[in-house]
Amino acid sequence: MQQGWIKLHRKIKSHWLYTEKRKFSKYEAWLDLLMMANHRETKVVLGNEVITLQKGEFITSELKLMEAWGWGKSKTRNFLKLLEDDGMIKRTADCKKTTITICNYNAYHETETENRLQTDHKQTMSGLSPDTDKNVKNDKNVKNNNIRHKYEICDMRLAELLFEKIRENNPGHKKPNLEKWANDIRLMRERDERTEEQIEYLINWTQQHAFWHTNILSPGKLRKQFDKLVLQVKQENKSNVTPITKAKKDKNKYKYNLGF
DSSP: OOOSOOOOOGGGGGSHHHHSSSOOOHHHHHHHHHHHSOSSOEEEEETTEEEEEOTTEEEEOHHHHHHHHTOOHHHHHHHHHHHHHTTSEEEEEOSSOEEEEETTGGGTOOOHHHHHHHHHHHHHHTTOOHHHHHHHHHHHHHHOSOOOOOOOHHHHHHHHHHHHHHHHHOTTOOOOOHHHHHHHHHHHHHTSOOOHHHHHHHHHHHHTBTTGGGTOOSHHHHHHTHHHHHHHHHHHHHHTOOTTBSSOOOHHHHTTTOOO
16 A cells, blocks of 8 residues: 555535545445534634534534434444444534544644755755745745745635636736735734635725725735724724724624634
8 A cells, every 4th residue: 555645625525526426335434524523722702602623623513414414323323333432533422512633633634844844854864954945935936936835725715716806906907826826815814814804894894994905906915904994993983983994894794703
């Protein structure tokens, strides 16, 4: 058998091969669980409660799994118990939800930071400094027009949203490299610890703003001005007056998770 691992992007779940109506095999159901797991610590809202999920955890229910896999209740429960008995998952359940933890999740998903640390360690042991290697990689990237960017489905959605809003203000705006935009949004989420809801809110807010809609024309610019934009949103919310925006903001949509 070939050794090592391959990358399997979560967006495969939207592919017609994956969404075809059928009963899942145990293997497909296991892959589905792996792709449901959060790749980093995150907060979710369940009813009136904010729940913190750790890396490798996710919330679901037996009913959702039954519907997704085309299985009955007995088969679903037996499968989860089988995984639990084999030490592959941990499961806690109550009347509202089932929380599943993928055991040894790092074996299935390595973050960019983890990969970089491993690479830096190998380079240091071989006598090359990490900074030297970064310079070599940067030189190669300048020459390579086919740079592969990392991003999640939500990052591409927000990149497309920003482009759509820009086009509403200027229909002739040139289409950018949306994959690069999605990667910039990923950096906002992972490195700057901005939430998906915060980014979406500021995209809509800036593109309705008399000043900022002409200045925020890329995720990179949004990232650079993020703190300044948050302060201005807070100031306007306190005064409860928005004379320089072109439309009213939907405060209730994002209220629970914005932090401003």
